[in-house]
Amino acid sequence: xxxxxxxxxxxxxxxxxxxxxxxxxxxxxxxxxxxxxxxxxxxxxxxxxxxxxxxxxxxxxxxxxxxxxxxxxxxxxxxxxxxxxxxxxxxxxxxxxxxxxxxxxxxxxxxxxxxxxxxxxxxxxxxxxxxxxxxxxxxxxxxxxxxxxxxxxxxxxxxxxxxxxxxxxxxxxxxxxxxxxxxxxxxxxxxxxxxxxxxxxxxxxxxxxxxxxxxxxxxxxxxxxxxxxxxxxxxxxxxxxxxxxxxxxxxxxxxxxxxxxxxxxxxxxxxxxxxxxxxxxxxxxxxxxxxxxxxxxx
Amino acid sequence: xxxxxxxxxxxxxxxxxxxxxxxxxxxxxxxxxxxxxxxxxxxxxxxxxxxxxxxxxxxxxxxxxxxxxxxxxxxxxxxxxxxxxxxxxxxxxxxxxxxxxxxxxxxxxxxxxxxxxxxxxxxxxxxxxxxxxxxxxxxxxxxxxxxxxxxxxxxxxxxxxxxxxxxxxxxxxxxxxxxxxxxxxxxxxxxxxxxxxxxxxxxxxxxxxxxxxxxxxxxxxxxxxxxxxxxxxxxxxxxxxxxxxxxxxxxxxxxxxxxxxxxxxxxxxxxxxxxxxxxxxxxxxxxxxxxxxxxxxxxxxxxxxxxxxxxxxxxxxxxxxxxxxxxxxxxxxxxxxxxxxxxxxxxxxxxxxxxxxxxxxxxxxxxxxxxxxxxxxxxxxxxxxxxxxxxxxxxxxxxxxxxxxxxxxxxxxxxxxxxxxxxxxxxxxxxxxxxxxxxxxxxxxxxxxxxxxxxxxxxxxxxxxxx
Numbered sequence: 001x002x003x004x005x006x007x008x009x010x011x012x013x014x015x016x017x018x019x020x021x022x023x024x025x026x027x028x029x030x031x032x033x034x035x036x037x038x039x040x041x042x043x044x045x046x047x048x049x050x051x052x053x054x055x056x057x058x059x060x061x062x063x064x065x066x067x068x069x070x071x072x073x074x075x076x077x078x079x080x081x082x083x084x085x086x087x088x089x090x091x092x093x094x095x096x097x098x099x100x101x102x103x104x105x106x107x108x109x110x111x112x113x114x115x116x117x118x119x120x121x122x123x124x125x126x127x128x129x130x131x132x133x134x135x136x137x138x139x140x141x142x143x144x145x146x147x148x149x150x151x152x153x154x155x156x157x158x159x160x161x162x163x164x165x166x167x168x169x170x171x172x173x174x175x176x177x178x179x180x181x182x183x184x185x186x187x188x189x190x191x192x193x194x195x196x197x198x199x200x201x202x203x204x205x206x207x208x209x210x211x212x213x214x215x216x217x218x219x220x221x222x223x224x225x226x227x228x229x230x231x232x233x234x235x236x237x238x239x240x241x242x243x244x245x246x247x248x249x250x251x252x253x254x255x256x257x258x259x260x261x262x263x264x265x266x267x268x269x270x271x272x273x274x275x276x277x278x279x280x281x282x283x284x285x286x287x288x289x290x291x292x293x294x295x296x297x298x
Numbered sequence: 299x300x301x302x303x304x305x306x307x308x309x310x311x312x313x314x315x316x317x318x319x320x321x322x323x324x325x326x327x328x329x330x331x332x333x334x335x336x337x338x339x340x341x342x343x344x345x346x347x348x349x350x351x352x353x354x355x356x357x358x359x360x361x362x363x364x365x366x367x368x369x370x371x372x373x374x375x376x377x378x379x380x381x382x383x384x385x386x387x388x389x390x391x392x393x394x395x396x397x398x399x400x401x402x403x404x405x406x407x408x409x410x411x412x413x414x415x416x417x418x419x420x421x422x423x424x425x426x427x428x429x430x431x432x433x434x435x436x437x438x439x440x441x442x443x444x445x446x447x448x449x450x451x452x453x454x455x456x457x458x459x460x461x462x463x464x465x466x467x468x469x470x471x472x473x474x475x476x477x478x479x480x481x482x483x484x485x486x487x488x489x490x491x492x493x494x495x496x497x498x499x500x501x502x503x504x505x506x507x508x509x510x511x512x513x514x515x516x517x518x519x520x521x522x523x524x525x526x527x528x529x530x531x532x533x534x535x536x537x538x539x540x541x542x543x544x545x546x547x548x549x550x551x552x553x554x555x556x557x558x559x560x561x562x563x564x565x566x567x568x569x570x571x572x573x574x575x576x577x578x579x580x581x582x583x584x585x586x587x588x589x590x591x592x593x594x595x596x597x598x599x600x601x602x603x604x605x606x607x608x609x610x611x612x613x614x615x616x617x618x619x620x621x622x623x624x625x626x627x628x629x630x631x632x633x634x635x636x637x638x639x640x641x642x643x644x645x646x647x648x649x650x651x652x653x654x655x656x657x658x659x660x661x662x663x664x665x666x667x668x669x670x671x672x673x674x675x676x677x678x679x680x681x682x683x684x685x686x687x688x689x690x691x692x693x694x695x696x697x698x699x700x701x702x703x704x705x706x707x708x709x710x711x712x713x714x715x716x717x718x719x720x721x722x723x724x725x726x727x728x729x730x731x732x733x734x735x736x737x738x739x740x741x742x743x744x745x746x747x748x749x750x751x752x753x754x755x756x757x758x759x760x761x762x763x764x765x
Contacts, residue, residue, distance in 0.1 A: 057617065059763045074617070074760075078536045081614035094548050105547065108535075109614055 007070070009034045009156050009188035010055050014064035017050055017212070024050040026212040027064070032190070032205075034155075037182050039199035039220070040192040041287070042209035043295060048192040049089055051209065052158045055190075056084055069156060082110050085149035085157040085187075087142070095134030099127055099144060103151075110152035121147045124173050138165040146174060150181065156188045157181075163198055171198065178202050196287040206287070210295035220287075227290055230260040230272075231281040239276060249293060261285065261293070362431030365406040369432035372402055373439045376491070381441055381500050396492045403432040403488065423473045426480040433484040436491055442499040541615060541623045542630065595638050621759045625752050628681040632673075635680070639669045672718025674740050678747030679710035 008031045017025040025047050032038055040048050053059040054066045057073040066073040069080050076084075093102060103122075107113040122129060125143040136144070142165045149157055163171045175198055182189060182202070193199050199206075206223060208216035216223070232239060234256050241254045247268060250261035262268075273280055376399065379385050407428030411421040437448050459466055469476045490496055615623065644662070651658075717740075 053763075053765060058765045060761065077616050078614050078619065081616065084614075094551075096551070105544075109544075 007034055008032060008067075009036070010066065010068040010073070012051075012054070012064065012066050015054060015061045015066055016063040017047075017054065017059060018062045024212050025054070025061075028212070028214055030207065030214060030217065032188060032207075034188055035186050036205050037178075037189045037203045038191070038205045038207055039196075039203035039287075040190055040207050040209065041194075041196060041199060041291065041294070044194075046209040046295070047212040048209055049160055050212075052086075052160050052190065052192060055156075055158060056081070056086060082112075082152065083155040085152065085154035087145045087149045087157075087159045087162045089160040093133045093141065093144065095132075097133050098129065099131050099133060099136075100129035102133055102144070103129070103147065106148055107151065112152045114151050114153060117153075118147060118151045121150065121177070124177070125170055139167060139170065142166055143170060143174075146177075150177075153185055154187055157190070159189065159191045159193075161193055162191065163193065163195060171195075175201055196291060200287040206294075208291075208294040215296055216294045223290070224284060224287075225266075227261070227263050227285045227293075228265065229283040229285050229289065230262055230265075231283060232258045232260060232276070232278050233281075234276055234278040236277045239278065245272070261289070263293075362427040364410065365403070365428035365432040366435060368402065368406040369435040370439075372399060373435040376436075377439045377441060380491075380497060386497065393492075396488075399491070400488055403429055403484070406432050419473060423470075423477045426477045426484070429484040430480040433487040437487050440491075440496075442496060536614070536619075538619070538622055538626060541613075541619070542627055544613075545623065545627045546630075595635065617759045617764075621752070621755050624755050624759070628751075632677050632681065636670060636673050639673055640666060668718040671737070671740055672714040674744045675717050676710050676714035677744055678751055679714075680707070681751055 010030075010032055012025075012028045012030040015025055015028045016023065028047075028051065040051065042048050050059060054061060054073060055068050057066075057068070057076050060074050068076060069083060071077065071080050094105075097105065099122075103118060107115075107118070121127075125147065127140060127143050127147065131140070133141070133144070142162065146159075146162060149159065163174055166174060178189065178191070179202060181187065189202075191199055191203060200220070204220055206216060206218060206220050207214060238255045239253075239258050243251055243258075243260065245265075245268065247262050247265040248260050249263050252259045265272075269280060269282070272278070376395065379395075380391075385391055407425050410428060411425040414421050414424060434452060437443065437452070440448060459469065
């Protein structure tokens with residue numbers, strides 16, 4: 001078995017991907033450490049799925065190189081591919097099979113298939129083994145995709161919109177499971193999702209894509225520490241329409257009350273209070289609030 | 299909106315139009331080449347064969363097959379549209395498509411009566427037969443009816459009537475009554491299509507994806523009991539053989555006896571219907587039916603292509619192994635095709651020998667040789683079409699879409715059938731090389747095409763995006 005031990009799960013070295021005149025990935029340099037739980041966020045068409053397809057070698061870069069689990073992604077061997085679990089955005093199963101049939105069939109491709117885990121996930125996610133796949137609603141197809149992605153204890157799991165079609169209860173069960181897997185098996189998890197509240201609960205690192213470029217790649221804690229939301233109430237005097245401080249990234253309101261989005265401003269709090277004779281309530285920001293900033297939007 | 303515009307938009311795209319035009323053009327070129335360049339015997343056979351069928355009342359029921367083809371195309375497209383819940387809320391959709399569907403049926407049924415000579419009565423009868431032939435696919439493809447209530451009774455009645463010359467002769471003796479029944483049948487089937495009650499029942503009958511157009515009732519009961527289903531236990535066996543078995547299972551596991559049953563059932567059914575019915579007219583006509591049967595077997599083989607894309611993107615199969623898997627599975631399908639043809643020819647001849655004894659082994663051998671040669675000619679084209687779905691090259695065959703690919707397959711099938719016929723009847727068709735040279739050329743082209751095909755697969759799997 002090849003692959004990183006304490007190294008990188010996958011690396012992108014100057015990867016550009018063009019589809020005719022569209023640049024889907026633009027000189028992407030990335031190195032995701034093994035064991036990291038990564039949130040891949042970005043708007044529709046920002047290149048998230050394209051990036052994930054490069055990781056498993058389905059797409060080949062127009063320029064640059066992609067290395068996955070220590071091998072060139074374009075030439076992953078069967079053993080390495082079997083160490084990867086994938087949930088595709090649009091699950092493609094064999095429609096005539098029943099759920100149980102599909103699980104039994106696909107499990108024979110992997111040497112580390114865990115029947116106990118399979119039983120547990122099927123039970124927790126309330127999947128009916130006798131249901132025919134062609135008749136399953138989208139949510140149940142997504143559940144099946146999740147079961148198939150995890151039961152061979154992969155070292156790298158790529159989840160492309162894994163919970164978008166799940167109901168709240170199933171989503172909660174899945175998120176709990178992801179947290180548990182991250183703690184116990186310790187695989188590298190890459191979760192691409194628009195549901196940023198869910199991403200925030202699970203991941204320890206965030207990669208943000210916009211128009212094929214990586215606009216942010218940081219530890220989530222570090223990211224959230226750098227940013228904050230201040231609720232400012234001026235007791236004496238008024239706040240200007242546009243605060244001049246360079247670390248104020250966004251201002252909503254003026255006069256007596258305003259909400260500020262600030263960056264790297266922890267050390268400026270006292271001085272700000274004194275300068276404007278204002279009361280400042282510091283609130284942590286959420287990934288959702290931060291998202292427009294991460295993709296470079298005002 | 300222009301009445302019928304909705305149906306035309308449903309049926310015709312520019313590509314399809316071009317392909318159909320090309321198809322008819324090719325057939326016209328083949329006919330013209332025989333008439334202009336072919337020998338006297340070839341010309342006589344072509345003209346005589348058509349005249350024979352038109353002049354012989356016993357052959358008339360078989361002629362209903364031709365309007366059945368456009369009927370199948372219109373019914374398949376219409377059903378796929380009317381089955382969608384969305385179609386229910388489109389204002390006046392049913393009304394807009396009803397008249398054009400009927401007009402198309404009338405047009406499809408007209409050419410044969412117009413070609414016939416003689417009194418109006420028999421020609422009107424052939425017209426009504428054609429109309430019934432056009433309407434029957436609507437019943438067969440109707441999602442609210444099970445095969446037991448639609449297809450089986452029709453096939454049973456057809457078999458009893460067509461395989462029983464005295465009964466057929468009796469029905470033809472009372473043409474006005476039989477014609478009235480046929481008119482009522484066609485009218486009833488078409489009227490049923492556009493009744494609001496039928497439309498309501500259709501909603502909710504959407505077949506599970508991937509099982510459309512098949513015998514769902516049968517498939518649903520056999521899928522989980524298929525023979526292949528028992529084998530998927532134990533650890534990984536990532537050999538070529540393992541992956542080929544996996545492809546086979548994914549593609550054909552729906553059917554209890556897998557791929558073999560599919561091929562043989564289809565081939566036998568077509569030969570039984572066509573070869574035997576023509577055999578009722580005379581032995582020679584029944585034998586000629588082999589080229590038609592060959593085309594059908596080839597097309598059916600293409601319809602059940604191996605599954606190596608889609609879900610396969612996520613199988614732990616390296617790119618370099620995919621080349622061998624794709625090529626070998628394609629050869630596997632080809633091998634089945636050859637076997638199906640051989641078996642079909644055997645059954646066809648055996649059935650014909652029952653009607654016109656004795657069994658002519660020399661003729662069987664010649665026909666078999668011609669069909670296998672035709673299959674060798676068609677093989678590269680068939681493989682290429684068969685694996686079309688693995689290519690994403692925008693200039694590649696995927697751009698034609700599914701109907702386009704089927705039409706292309708038909709072209710390949712017809713062309714190869716013509717070449718096959720030239721082997722069967724040397725000198726009657728315009729391929730005038732000596733027989734050994736022709737065999738050598740066919741074999742050489744087949745080997746070269748395989749090498750090019752493999753090279754093409756290698757380029758694709760090593761240097762292209764797979765999704």
